[in-house]
Each structure stands twice: as structure tokens, then as C-alpha cells.
Amino acid sequence: MARGLGYYILVRALMIIPTILILYTIVFILLRLLPGDPILAVVGTRHIPPEQLEHLRRIAGLDKPPYIQYFEYLWNVFHGDFGVTLAIPMGKPVKDYIFTRFPATLELTIFSFIVSVGLGLLTGTIAAIKRGTVIDTGMRLYSIIAYTLFIPWFGLMLQYFFGLILGILPTSGRLDPGIKVESITGLYVLDSILTGNSRALASALAHLVLPSITLGIVLSGAYTRLVRNNLVDILSMDFIRSYHARGISRGKIVWYALKNAFIPVITLMGLQFAILLGGAILTETTFSWPGMGTFIVDRIDYRDYNSIQGAIIFFAFFVSIISLIVDIIYALLDPRVKY
Amino acid sequence: MIPKKLMNMLWSVIKTYLLTRAPGVWMLRVGVGIVLFFVFMALLAPWISPYDPTKRVADPFLPPSREYPMGTNRIGQDVLSRIIWGSRIVLYVVFLATALSMAIGIPLGLISGYYGGKLDRVLSMVMDSMYAFPALILAIAIAAVLGPSPSNTAIAIAFVYVPTYFRMIRGQTLSIKSSLYVDAARALGASDNTIMSKYILPNLAHTVLVVFTLSVTDAILTEAGLSYLGLSVTVPTPDWGYDLRAGQPFLLDGKWWLVFFPGLMVMLLAMGFALIGEALSERISLAQTR
Numbered sequence: 337m338a339r340g341l342g343y344y345i346l347v348r349a350l351m352i353i354p355t356i357l358i359l360y361t362i363v364f365i366l367l368r369l370l371p372g373d374p375i376l377a378v379v380g381t382r383h384i385p386p387e388q389l390e391h392l393r394r395i396a397g398l399d400k401p402p403y404i405q406y407f408e409y410l411w412n413v414f415h416g417d418f419g420v421t422l423a424i425p426m427g428k429p430v431k432d433y434i435f436t437r438f439p440a441t442l443e444l445t446i447f448s449f450i451v452s453v454g455l456g457l458l459t460g461t462i463a464a465i466k467r468g469t470v471i472d473t474g475m476r477l478y479s480i481i482a483y484t485l486f487i488p489w490f491g492l493m494l495q496y497f498f499g500l501i502l503g504i505l506p507t508s509g510r511l512d513p514g515i516k517v518e519s520i521t522g523l524y525v526l527d528s529i530l531t532g533n534s535r536a537l538a539s540a541l542a543h544l545v546l547p548s549i550t551l552g553i554v555l556s557g558a559y560t561r562l563v564r565n566n567l568v569d570i571l572s573m574d575f576i577r578s579y580h581a582r583g584i585s586r587g588k589i590v591w592y593a594l595k596n597a598f599i600p601v602i603t604l605m606g607l608q609f610a611i612l613l614g615g616a617i618l619t620e621t622t623f624s625w626p627g628m629g630t631f632i633v634d635r636i637d638y639r640d641y642n643s644i645q646g647a648i649i650f651f652a653f654f655v656s657i658i659s660l661i662v663d664i665i666y667a668l669l670d671p672r673v674k675y
Numbered sequence: 676m677i678p679k680k681l682m683n684m685l686w687s688v689i690k691t692y693l694l695t696r697a698p699g700v701w702m703l704r705v706g707v708g709i710v711l712f713f714v715f716m717a718l719l720a721p722w723i724s725p726y727d728p729t730k731r732v733a734d735p736f737l738p739p740s741r742e743y744p745m746g747t748n749r750i751g752q753d754v755l756s757r758i759i760w761g762s763r764i765v766l767y768v769v770f771l772a773t774a775l776s777m778a779i780g781i782p783l784g785l786i787s788g789y790y791g792g793k794l795d796r797v798l799s800m801v802m803d804s805m806y807a808f809p810a811l812i813l814a815i816a817i818a819a820v821l822g823p824s825p826s827n828t829a830i831a832i833a834f835v836y837v838p839t840y841f842r843m844i845r846g847q848t849l850s851i852k853s854s855l856y857v858d859a860a861r862a863l864g865a866s867d868n869t870i871m872s873k874y875i876l877p878n879l880a881h882t883v884l885v886v887f888t889l890s891v892t893d894a895i896l897t898e899a900g901l902s903y904l905g906l907s908v909t910v911p912t913p914d915w916g917y918d919l920r921a922g923q924p925f926l927l928d929g930k931w932w933l934v935f936f937p938g939l940m941v942m943l944l945a946m947g948f949a950l951i952g953e954a955l956s957e958r959i960s961l962a963q964t965r
Contacts, residue, residue, distance in 0.1 A: 354800060359805070366816060610809040615811070617812065618900050621903070
């Protein structure tokens with residue numbers, strides 16, 4: 337088993353490579369070959385001397401033929417170099433931005449993920465237990481409505497209610513002004529725990545509440561459906577009936593059934609993670625959250641394609657690694673997976 | 676002749692789907708009602724819109740009143756009029772996008788699933804990679820390169836939803852390909868083209884319908900997202916996502932109507948399609964298990 341699993345992980349890890357290459361190629365083709373010159377886009381209508389244009393082209397790596405650019409950029413990416421910014425501040429490595437901004441996005445996605453899975457399991461379980469009742473229909477409607485909420489709208493409505501009317505929760509940023517936290521991992525919650533800074537911890541958590549609830553609720557709808565349908569199937573199986581016959585309490589039976597219903601949920605988690613990252617861009621913009629999403633949006637305003645390309649290729653790596661991790665967890669939990 | 680045939684088809688669709696007592700039909704009815712509401716809103720915009728959506732008609736920041744049911748915005752434009760006209764943009768983008776991704780995704784999926792082989796493996800790999808990547812992020816990249824315009828937004832959205840159609844059609848083609856009646860057709864000497872267009876494609880209609888409603892739901896939210904990020908329309912075009920973003924800085928001054936109404940419309944329209952998709956997928960899966 338142990339050797340088989342190791343082999344599986346190795347094969348699965350190697351399968352990442354074509355995925356990343358395909359995504360890289362798509363992004364490269366899109367950003368380089370679609371109409372529009374990235375350099376002129378940054379420069380805009382300003383008149384600048386041709387030698388300066390040449391210089392810009394050189395630092396962006398655009399002075400060489402496309403096929404050389406393709407391999408050169410790929411080579412750089414595998415060394416952790418995602419290019420440099422072309423707009424203000426010019427020539428700063430995109431890597432530096434990723435380094436400071438990505439932890440913010442990661443922190444937001446982790447908390448939203450917890451909210452969405454937690455809510456999904458809760459609502460799905462309630463719907464399955466109360467199957468066929470008004471409550472079941474209500475949960476079904478919940479899943480549809482949650483799915484169709486427009487993230488910026490929902491986030492802003494929460495800001496309006498909890499930030500303005502009740503005035504109990506912060507509506508933007510990651511920390512209150514004046515509070516600092518020593519950056520170790522970049523995840524402020526973790527950092528403030530590690531440094532024993534309770535004020536920063538409280539502030540970081542308070543700032544996480546609204547963004548992660550916004551994103552979490554929107555993504556919870558898909559889990560509600562899946563958990564409900566699986567649980568309904570499992571609750572009608574023979575082994576569950578035998579538990580009833582043996583007089584095991586209802587709560588315990590639901591718990592056993594939930595454990596069995598969890599495997600498809602893990603598959604969904606892998607798929608949802610990509611949607612989570614997409615949603616994070618909108619959530620970050622809504623809550624002025626200084627993550628990768630706001631970085632990309634800022635760079636769009638400057639029409640700084642070099643930075644956008646770097647950020648998106650970084651996302652491609654990240655998504656591939658997450659799907660690898662999900663597959664490994666899946667293989668660990670479900671003995672039926674063939675290696 | 677053809678219009679009559681079409682009318683009959685339409686009537687039979689209405690009869691089988693809307694005028695039954697099947698469980699869950701209320702979802703379908705509500706969904707169809709919402710979608711029709713917005714379609715008519717878009718079609719009748721010039722007649723039902725109370726003011727010109729791009730002109731200053733009153734003082735800025737008037738709260739909702741009888742004269743301006745959804746208030747006025749920063750420039751003094753009527754929010755309701757902008758919402759009515761905005762429905763045109765979102766419907767245009769979403770239908771153009773969906774038509775494009777169907778036009779590319781369905782034939783590719785059909786060919787890939789039917790012929791198999793190397794082409795199938797390469798296409799599947801490319802599509803799976805795209806499918807695994809956050810659709811919104813990819814759409815942002817494309818829309819950013821193409822520049823802000825509704826048609827470009829549609830292209831960006833179309834691009835990211837091709838894999839959805841491809842995967843679904845390919846999977847279904849694979850399973851239908853090996854059924855007895857396809858073998859029979861082949862034995863009778865039907866060409867590959869005939870088998871694909873006359874024997875396989877019609878059987879995919881139900882699947883396409885469900886995937887269509889669900890991908891339209893996603894496309895609406897993606898369109899709103901892109902235009903919220905400033906990647907779809909430019910001033911002074913009325914658009915829900917864009918107007919919401921424009922109202923955002925004033926929300927915490929208590930001017931809720933600038934954000935509330937446009938966002939609500941996005942959600943309602945998306946919900947209309949989601950309800951239809953939900954009801955249809957349930958009905959079709961019931962029909963298949965029976």
C-alpha cells in the first residue's frame with residue numbers, strides 16, 4: 337500500500353507538468369499574440385523617445401522573437417522569476433509582489449473555504465434529515481440563491497449592515513490602522529499567534545469576518561446540494577438500517593453517514609478551489625483586501641501586461657498544486673482509488 | 676410552413692415542461708418568469724425607461740422617491756433608467772458569449788468523442804487544463820488584453836466556457852457512440868457525418884439545454900464581475916456591474932441605492948436561469964432513470 341501510494345503521488349505529480357505547460361502556453365499566446373502592444377499600452381498617449389521604448393522592450397523581454405521569449409520566460413518561471421512590472425513602479429520584480437500579496441489571498445481563501453464547507457455540511461445535513469419537508473425545499477433554495485449572489489453586491493450589503501448600521505465590523509483592509517504584526521508567514525492570523533500579539537490577532541480576525549463570510553456563503557451552495565444528495569442516498573442504505581435496528585442513536589447514525597458522504601465532497605473541494613480563487617479577486621476588490629486580486633486589478637488599470645502575465649502564471653502553478661494535494665487526500669481516504 | 680412547425684415545437688415544449696403537475700415545476704415557472712421579465716425589459720427599454728440613462732435629469736444622490744424610484748447617482752442620472760437599459764448589455768454579452776462557446780465547444784466535443792485517438796487526447800488535455808483554471812481570472816486576462824467593450828467581454832467569457840461544453844458533449848458522445856442504434860446505422864452504411872449529425876447530436880439536445888442554462892447563470896455573474904472590474908463597458912454606457920462599482924465609494928455614506936439595485940438585478944437574472952437549470956436537470960435525470 338505504502339509503495340503503491342508513493343508511486344501514485346509521483347505519477348500524479350508528474351502529470352502537473354503538462355497542465356502547467358498548457359496553461360502557460362494559453363496565457364502566453366493570449367497576452368502576446370492578441371492585438372495590442374504591451375509596451376505602447378503602458379506608455380499610452382505619452383510621447384517618449386524611441387530609445388526609452390527599446391529599453392522598456394528589453395526589460396520586458398519583448399525585444400526577442402516570440403519563440404525565444406516563450407522558452408526564456410518559461411525558464412525564468414521555473415527559477416521563480418515572474419518578470420518585472422512595466423508601469424509605476426517600473427522594473428520591480430513581480431515575484432516581490434507575489435511574496436507580499438499572496439499570503440493575504442491565501443489567508444482569505446482558507447477562511448472562506450472553512451466557512452463554505454462548514455455551512456455546506458450544515459445545510460446539506462439538515463436538508464437530508466428533513467428530506468421532503470419545507471425545510472428541505474428551503475435549503476435547496478438557499479443553495480440556488482447562495483450560488484447566484486453577486487459577490488461585490490453581497491459583500492457591500494454586508495458592509496452596509498455590519499459596518500455602517502451596526503458599526504461592529506471593519507469593512508476594508510487586513511488590520512486596524514496603527515496595529516502592526518511581525519511578518520513571518522504573511523498570514524496575519526498565524527503570525528499574530530506565533531508572536532503572541534493578541535491585539536493584532538483580534539484585529540486580523542475581525543477584518544476577516546466579512547470577506548470570508550461573503551465568499552464562503554456564495555460558495556457554500558454547491559456543497560449543500562452535494563452533501564444533501566449523498567446523505568439521502570447513504571441514509572437509505574442497508575448498513576444504516578442495521579444501525580437503526582441495533583438501536584444506535586439518530587445523531588450517531590447521521591455522523592456515520594456523513595463520514596461516507598464526505599468523499600465526493602473532497603472532489604468538489606478541488607474543483608471549488610479554482611472558483612474560490614476567482615471569487616477572491618472580486619472579494620478583495622470589494623473589501624480593499626491587499627491580495628493577488630487587487631494586485632491584478634491595479635495592474636489592469638496601468639495596462640501592465642507583464643505583471644498580469646506573471647500573476648496568472650503563478651496562479652496556474654498554485655491551482656495545479658492544489659489539485660495534486662486534493663488527489664492525494666482523496667487517494668489516502670478512499671481505498672478504492674486505483675494507483 | 677417553417678414558422679408553423681416552430682410554433683408547434685414551441686408549444687410542445689411549453690406543454691411538456693411548464694403545463695404539467697410534475698414536482699418542482701414551480702421552480703421552472705418562476706425561473707422562466709424572471710428571465711422573460713428581463714428579456715422584455717431589454718426589448719422595451721426605449722418605451723418603459725422613464726428618463727435618458729446617460730443624461731443628467733436631477734440633482735445627484737437623490738434617494739429613491741416616487742419620481743425617481745431607485746434614486747439618482749453621482750451625476751444625477753436616474754438609476755432605474757440605467758438599470759432598464761443595462762439589461763440590454765448583460766443579455767447581449769451573455770447570449771453572444773454562450774452562442775460562441777457552444778459553436779466551438781459542441782462540434783469539438785462531438786468530433787473528439789466520436790473519432791477518439793490522438794486528437795481526442797490532446798484536445799481533452801487542453802480543455803481539462805483550462806477547466807481546472809479559475810474561469811474569472813482567465814477571462815480577466817483576455818478582457819484586459821482585448822480592451823473594454825461588450826463584444827470583447829463576450830469573447831472573453833466565451834473562451835472560458837468552451838471547455839464546459841466540450842467536456843459534456845464529449846462524454847455523452849462517447850456513451851452514445853457505442854449504442855446499438857448507432858451500430859445499426861453504421862451497418863446500413865451511414866457516413867460518420869450522418870451518424871454525428873442525425874444520430875448523436877439530436878440525443879444531446881437535453882444535455883445541451885441543461886448545460887446552457889447553467890452556463891448562462893455563470894456567464895451572467897462573470898459578465899457582472901468583469902464589468903465591475905472595469906473590463907466591459909466605458910462611460911456613459913449603463914451596465915449593472917459597472918454602475919455598482921461606480922456607486923461603491925458612496926455606500927458607506929449611506930447611499931445604498933447606488934449599489935443595492937444594480938446588484939439585485941444581477942442576482943435576480945442569474946437566479947432565473949439557475950432555477951430553470953435546476954428544474955430541467957432534475958426532470959431530465961428523472962426521465963433517464965425511469
